[in-house]
Amino acid sequence: MDKKIKIGLIGLGTVGSGVFKTLKNFENIExxxxxVKNINKxxxxxxxxxxxxxxxxxxxxxxxxxxxVAELIGGIEPAFDLISTAIKNGKHIVTANKELxxxxxxxxxxxxxxxxxxxxxxxxxxxxxPIIMPVKTILAGNKITHIEAILNGTTNYILTKMDVQxxxxxxxxxxxxxxxxxxxxxxxxVEGFDAxxxxxxxxxxxxxxxxxxQKVYREGITKIRAKDMEAANDLGYKIKLIASADxxxxxxxxxxxxxxxVSKKSTLAHIDYVTNAVMLKGHPVGSITLSGPxxxxxxxxxxxxxxxxxxxxxxxxxxxxxxxxxxxxxxAANMLDISETTNKYYISIHAKNNKGVIGKIGTICADNDISxxxxxxxxxxxxxxxxxxxxxxxxxxxxxxxxxxxxxxxGNKVNNLIRVQV
Amino acid sequence: MDKKIKIGLIGLGTVGSGVFKTLKNFENIExxxxxVKNINKxxxxxxxxxxxxxxxxxxxxxxxxxxxVAELIGGIEPAFDLISTAIKNGKHIVTANKELxxxxxxxxxxxxxxxxxxxxxxxxxxxxxPIIMPVKTILAGNKITHIEAILNGTTNYILTKMDVQxxxxxxxxxxxxxxxxxxxxxxxxVEGFDAxxxxxxxxxxxxxxxxxxQKVYREGITKIRAKDMEAANDLGYKIKLIASADxxxxxxxxxxxxxxxVSKKSTLAHIDYVTNAVMLKGHPVGSITLSGPxxxxxxxxxxxxxxxxxxxxxxxxxxxxxxxxxxxxxxAANMLDISETTNKYYISIHAKNNKGVIGKIGTICADNDISxxxxxxxxxxxxxxxxxxxxxxxxxxxxxxxxxxxxxxxGNKVNNLIRVQV
Numbered sequence: 001m002d003k004k005i006k007i008g009l010i011g012l013g014t015v016g017s018g019v020f021k022t023l024k025n026f027e028n029i030e031x032x033x034x035x036v037k038n039i040n041k042x043x044x045x046x047x048x049x050x051x052x053x054x055x056x057x058x059x060x061x062x063x064x065x066x067x068x069v070a071e072l073i074g075g076i077e078p079a080f081d082l083i084s085t086a087i088k089n090g091k092h093i094v095t096a097n098k099e100l101x102x103x104x105x106x107x108x109x110x111x112x113x114x115x116x117x118x119x120x121x122x123x124x125x126x127x128x129x130p131i132i133m134p135v136k137t138i139l140a141g142n143k144i145t146h147i148e149a150i151l152n153g154t155t156n157y158i159l160t161k162m163d164v165q166x167x168x169x170x171x172x173x174x175x176x177x178x179x180x181x182x183x184x185x186x187x188x189x190v191e192g193f194d195a196x197x198x199x200x201x202x203x204x205x206x207x208x209x210x211x212x213x214q215k216v217y218r219e220g221i222t223k224i225r226a227k228d229m230e231a232a233n234d235l236g237y238k239i240k241l242i243a244s245a246d247x248x249x250x251x252x253x254x255x256x257x258x259x260x261x262v263s264k265k266s267t268l269a270h271i272d273y274v275t276n277a278v279m280l281k282g283h284p285v286g287s288i289t290l291s292g293p294x295x296x297x298x299x300x301x302x303x304x305x306x307x308x309x310x311x312x313x314x315x316x317x318x319x320x321x322x323x324x325x326x327x328x329x330x331x332a333a334n335m336l337d338i339s340e341t342t343n344k345y346y347i348s349i350h351a352k353n354n355k356g357v358i359g360k361i362g363t364i365c366a367d368n369d370i371s372x373x374x375x376x377x378x379x380x381x382x383x384x385x386x387x388x389x390x391x392x393x394x395x396x397x398x399x400x401x402x403x404x405x406x407x408x409x410x411g412n413k414v415n416n417l418i419r420v421q422v
Numbered sequence: 423m424d425k426k427i428k429i430g431l432i433g434l435g436t437v438g439s440g441v442f443k444t445l446k447n448f449e450n451i452e453x454x455x456x457x458v459k460n461i462n463k464x465x466x467x468x469x470x471x472x473x474x475x476x477x478x479x480x481x482x483x484x485x486x487x488x489x490x491v492a493e494l495i496g497g498i499e500p501a502f503d504l505i506s507t508a509i510k511n512g513k514h515i516v517t518a519n520k521e522l523x524x525x526x527x528x529x530x531x532x533x534x535x536x537x538x539x540x541x542x543x544x545x546x547x548x549x550x551x552p553i554i555m556p557v558k559t560i561l562a563g564n565k566i567t568h569i570e571a572i573l574n575g576t577t578n579y580i581l582t583k584m585d586v587q588x589x590x591x592x593x594x595x596x597x598x599x600x601x602x603x604x605x606x607x608x609x610x611x612v613e614g615f616d617a618x619x620x621x622x623x624x625x626x627x628x629x630x631x632x633x634x635x636q637k638v639y640r641e642g643i644t645k646i647r648a649k650d651m652e653a654a655n656d657l658g659y660k661i662k663l664i665a666s667a668d669x670x671x672x673x674x675x676x677x678x679x680x681x682x683x684v685s686k687k688s689t690l691a692h693i694d695y696v697t698n699a700v701m702l703k704g705h706p707v708g709s710i711t712l713s714g715p716x717x718x719x720x721x722x723x724x725x726x727x728x729x730x731x732x733x734x735x736x737x738x739x740x741x742x743x744x745x746x747x748x749x750x751x752x753x754a755a756n757m758l759d760i761s762e763t764t765n766k767y768y769i770s771i772h773a774k775n776n777k778g779v780i781g782k783i784g785t786i787c788a789d790n791d792i793s794x795x796x797x798x799x800x801x802x803x804x805x806x807x808x809x810x811x812x813x814x815x816x817x818x819x820x821x822x823x824x825x826x827x828x829x830x831x832x833g834n835k836v837n838n839l840i841r842v843q844v
Contacts (some may be wrong), residue, residue, distance in 0.1 A: 022563055022706050122560055128707040132554035138544055138555035141444055141727030267713065270692050284444050285550040285724035288714030291689065298706030305563030305706075 004030045006314040008060035008091075010082060011072035012036045015096055015123065017045055018301030019070060019308075033060045036401050039194045059085060061086035069074060070304055071095040071187065080104050083119075087111045094307040096123035096300060102197035102213040102242075118325050120307035125198045126151055126276045126297025127341040128294040133281075133306065137207050137324055141339075144206045144282030147245040148421075151198040153274035154182045154189035154242040154295045155221050158257075160272040163229045163238065169222060181274065191220035192241065194255040203255050206280070207247045207331035211255050217338040219258035228416050235346075235374070237261035238269040253333035254341055261346050261420040267291070268286065268421075288421035341397050344373070344420035347390040347404070350413040354386035357412065361388065364406045391420060424591055426452045427734040430482035432456045432504060433494035437518055437545065438824035440723030441492060441730075448727075450736060455482045483508035490733050492726055493517040502526050505541075509533045512739075514730040518545035518722060524619035524635040527626065540747050542729035547620045548573055548698045550721025551714040556726065557628050558747055566628050566704030570843075573620040575613035575696035575716045577643050577663040579603045581681075582694040583659065585651045588661075591644060603696065613642035614663065614679040621665035621781040621791075626676050628702070629669045631755035633677050639760040650770060650838050652809045657768075657796070659683035660691040661840065675755035675762055683768050683842040689713070690843075703815075763819050766795070766842035769812040769826070772835040776808035779834065785808065786828045790821040813842060 005028060009016055012034055023029050033055035034048075054060070061069055061082050069086040071079055071093060079100050083093050084107075093112065095101070100108070101124055101248040111120045122132045126149070135144070143308035147184055150156050154176065161172040173190070188194050196218045198212040221241050232239050247253045262269045263408040267289045271277040276294025281287045291301035310325065358377060365372055371393040377385050392400070404414050427450060428561070431438055434456055440786070445451050446469055456470075457479035479792040483491055483504050491508040493501055493515060501522050504531075505515055517523070522530070523546055529619070531681040533539045544554045548571070555667065559565070573577050576598065583594040596830040599603035610616050618640045643663050654661050669675045684691045689711045693699040698716025703709045715721035732747065773779040779797060787794055800809050826836050 018706060026563070051721065129710055130552070130560045130712075134552035134556055135562035137559065137732055138552045138725065138728035140731045141448070142724055267689070270689065282442060284720030284727070286715045286718070286721050287713070288551055290552075290710070290712050293708045296708070300709050302564055303560065304706035306560035309562045310559055371796030 003316060004028055004307055005068065005315055006030055006306060007065050008032060008063060008066040008069045009034045009055045009067065010060055010340070012043065013072065013086045014297045015304065016072045017295035019072065019304045020045060020048065022301045022305045022306070026309070032065060035060050040156040055065055056087065057082050061091065064089070064091060065297055067315055068092045068094060068308055070244050071097060071099075072304070074099065074104060075378070076100055080108070084403065085114050085415050086119050087174070090117065092117050092311045093119040093313070094121065094304055095121050096304060097121070097123040098197040098270060105201060106210055107297065112124075113348055117177050118311065120310065120325060121201070122307050123300045123303035125202050125419045126278055127292070127294040127296065128302045129276055129278060129290050129294065130303075131202065131278050131290055133310070133325075136289070139177075139280070139285060140275070142282040142285050144280050145247050146281035147199070147203060147206060147278065148268065149199065149202070149243045149278040150240055150268060150271050150276050150295065151243045152189055152192070152195040152241060153276060153280070154186065155192075156275065157197070157273050158272065159224065159241065160189070161220060162224070162226055162280070163192055163233070166226050166230065169224055189213060195241060195243040199245055199255055199257060202278070202396065203245035203253065206246070207253060207333060209246070209247065209253060209331060210250060211253060211333055212335050215335035215337070217256035217258065221259055222399040223416060224259055224418075225416065228346075228418065232346065235263050235389070236327065237420070238264060240268060240271070242268070242421075247333065251334055252336050254336045256338065259418050260417070261418055263421055266421065267354045286302065290342040290398060293410060293419060319398075339398050342394050343397055343400070344394055344422055345390075345392045345400055346416070346418045346420050347392070348415040349390065349407060350412070350415055351386045351388055353384055354410045355384070357386065357387065360410055361407060364410070365392070368403040370395045370399055370403055394422065402412060425738060426450055427737055428452055428454045428487050428489050429730060430454060430488040431494065432479045432482055432491065432493045433457045434465065435494065436719045437722045437726065438494045440719035441494065441513055441726045442467060442470065444720070444727045445730070447612060450732070451730065454698055455485060457482050459727060472815045479504050480507065483511060483513065486511070488513055489737055490514045490516060490730055492730065494726070495519075496521065498522055502530070502776045505530055506533055509537050509539050512537065512539065514539050514733045515541040516726055516733070517541065517543050517724060519543070520616065520623060523623040527623060535748070536538065537785060540733065542747060543623070544729050545725035547624050548700055548712075549714070549718065550724045550727075551698055551700060551712050551716065552725075553624065553700050553712055554627060555732070556635040556712070557749075561702070561704075561707060564704040564707050566702050567669055568703035569621065569625060569628060569641050569700065570690065571621065571624070571665045571700040572662055572690060572693050572698050573665045573700070574614070574617040574663060574717065575698060576608065577617070577695065578693065579695050580612070581643060581646065581661055581663065584646070584648055585655070588648050588652065590648055591646055612644055615641040617663060617665040617679045621667055621677055621679060623785070624700070625667035625675065629667070629675060629755060631669065631673060631675060631753060633675060633755055634757050637757035637759070638675075639678035639680065643681055645838060646681055646840075647838065650768075650840065653770060654683050654768065657683070657811075657813060658686050659806055659842070660686060660819040662690060662693070664690070664843075669755065673756055676756050676758040678760060681840050682799045683840055684730055685843055688843065701753040732843060760821070761820050764816050764821060766811075766816055766844055767814045767821070767822055768838070768840045768842050769814070769828060770837040771810040771812065773810055774806045774833045774835070775806055777806070779808060779810065782832055783812070784827060786832070787814070790825040792817045792825055816844065
């Protein structure tokens with residue numbers, strides 16, 4: 001490398017600090033400018049030179065000296081405008097901004113294409129786990145049609161703790177908040193928004209089709225009970241918040257985030273606490289699973305720095321364009337609605353009157369073309385009520401929702417309806 | 423892509439067929455020549471044009487039209503001479519030949535460097551699992567210091583079956599041979615040679631240091647008994663053939679293949695049958711695990727084709743040199759001998775006379791600076807003998823070997839000494 005590659009960092013929070021500390025070790029890389037919100041904040045980072053700090057991020061994106069801008073602030077604005085400006089000024093982009101990629105990815109990728117620049121974003125999906133680069137390079141010979149992943153550490157931590165401690169969602173959430181694993185307002189994590197952003201972007205690059213984030217089905221973990229965990233365990237499953245994506249031969253995409261009963265025999269069932277994992281299925285590779293830390297200062301820095309080094313290795317070539325690293329998903333996928341899908345289900349029912357209830361539920365299911373894999377009646381109480389756990393075979397979502405309405409109309413309470421891994 | 427990239431395939435066995443079938447779908451790639459041993463053999467491969475077949479592989483490596491040679495025959499010769507000739511003739515190389523890489527890697531990488539060509543070999547290590555490319559690209563910001571992997575499908579199949587069926591090694595080997603999972607002469611797999619080739623090459627590229635295959639410690643699975651599996655299970659472990667590599671700050675490398683008790687809590691314990699997995703630990707990424715099919719026609723083809731596409735994407739640029747994909751391990755690691763290492767151990771002892779034996783074993787261990795984590799005496803028979811299972815804390819290998827000699831000198835039989843995951 002003849003010339004040093006010049007980097008501008010936007011953001012010096014958890015991820016930015018990790019990137020700064022890691023890049024220090026690379027002699028061919030120079031961080032020439034760092035933008036922060038509060039320039040007067042005391043920061044305990046060794047080797048940080050206050051003279052390169054600014055509170056005006058436009059001093060980075062408009063700086064002609066800078067080759068690569070690393071955007072590490074998150075959110076839509078000002079990130080979108082900063083990235084757009086940087087691209088127009090001829091800079092390559094490295095970002096960890098999953099929300100921006102999911103909501104405005106189309107715009108920034110198009111802009112990058114027009115200006116012959118690349119946007120890399122390994123850190124935005126599954127933190128330190130190498131997934132975007134492998135999909136774009138070494139797996140490029142594959143047609144990948146199925147993704148099943150644990151992409152949110154907070155919810156996986158909560159579900160693992162609920163399982164291990166047989167504790168309620170509310171208790172574990174509180175504990176997670178105290179430990180800093182969950183935010184004061186946990187909505188983004190526990191309602192599945194974060195995982196939805198990530199699976200939308202991952203599916204786009206993997207299927208080579210744009211995924212409309214508005215049409216990604218999303219269901220969080222707030223309704224999962226310790227009782228569901230226990231029932232799942234008895235049946236050979238763990239409950240995980242799974243982000244999945246499927247595409248069929250006609251380009252119809254089924255992309256979603258919801259809790260799922262996963263078989264204890266599957267790798268995902270053993271991905272615990274804040275660990276993330278991505279399982280891909282395709283041809284010719286078959287099925288592969290990549291797991292590791294989904295967040296955190298250093299794991300995320302690993303991915304940001306990997307992207308920076310990949311761009312740096314190409315800069316200075318006569319006609320560098322990083323051919324395999326571009327985003328090729330110019331056409332939109334036809335997004336299937338959840339009501340059009342077919343799933344297996346776990347149903348937990350509290351029957352008001354246990355007399356004949358199994359028969360009635362069986363009849364409702366049969367009337368709706370629902371075959372049952374198992375049905376367990378448990379804990380008949382003195383008051384003549386009963387807890388019933390049903391696992392179905394593959395069933396149309398529409399039919400299932402109809403059956404649920406009828407079961408409830410019959411005076412029973414459906415505690416939970418959770419999809420089961422196929 | 424303006425011009426088609428021209429490929430020469432050497433070998434049309436299992437892997438070669440998979441590569442041929444996969445590459446057919448890429449319009450910018452053309453297979454112009456295929457070398458096979460027997461040109462008259464009937465092959466049931468759709469679209470195979472017999473006019474491009476030859477039984478002289480030198481017609482590929484000397485063909486000026488060919489850009490990339492895929493060597494898929496394995497073994498040292500003629501593969502080494504073919505690859506050397508191809509590089510001298512300006513061709514890039516894609517190979518799945520783990521034995522050649524382990525034994526002659528230094529020579530061919532040096533030659534490739536001199537001729538400004540690359541050798542890619544994703545398929546040589548862990549089949550379809552993306553590992554070499556991620557290590558060279560997206561993980562390039564890391565200092566990886568520990569690798570722990572299951573790299574041989576045959577032995578993992580045998581160990582899984584022994585565990586599940588509580589069967590003997592000999593019985594399961596026979597079954598595996600009948601099913602085609604083990605070869606008639608299984609030595610290369612069951613004695614750990616195959617895994618040793620793979621870990622040596624993986625460690626070289628990961629540590630940026632040449633690993634001397636002659637100094638890789640190697641121990642196979644032939645002595646593992648169903649009883650050891652059972653005892654391990656009771657203690658919370660599975661027994662796996664683990665290929666591992668460690669490097670310290672001074673560049674001392676500890677690279678080995680041997681059976682190991684791995685905690686049921688670790689991901690590797692759940693990698694069963696022919697699946698492979700690689701766990702890497704380093705900074706800043708932390709610990710990541712990649713798992714998937716370690717062999718087979720299509721998974722291996724996925725990696726070969728990924729490598730071919732990576733080279734193809736760069737050919738035609740003015741000064742293409744695939745910067746991140748080169749091999750940078752020009753200096754040799756100082757290889758630690760197993761006797762210099764420190765490990766935890768599982769010891770299975772058959773005591774001839776159970777009277778006072780625990781005390782004696784305890785004294786021998788104490789005299790050799792060996793702390794015990796657990797000791798279980800079981801199945802005292804009518805003949806006054808006893809089976810004793812010991813798990814130690816971290817102990818010097820030298821001390822352990824000395825203690826074993828003393829325990830045996832005292833009239834006991836040491837059934838097995840197996841290292842335990844730390």
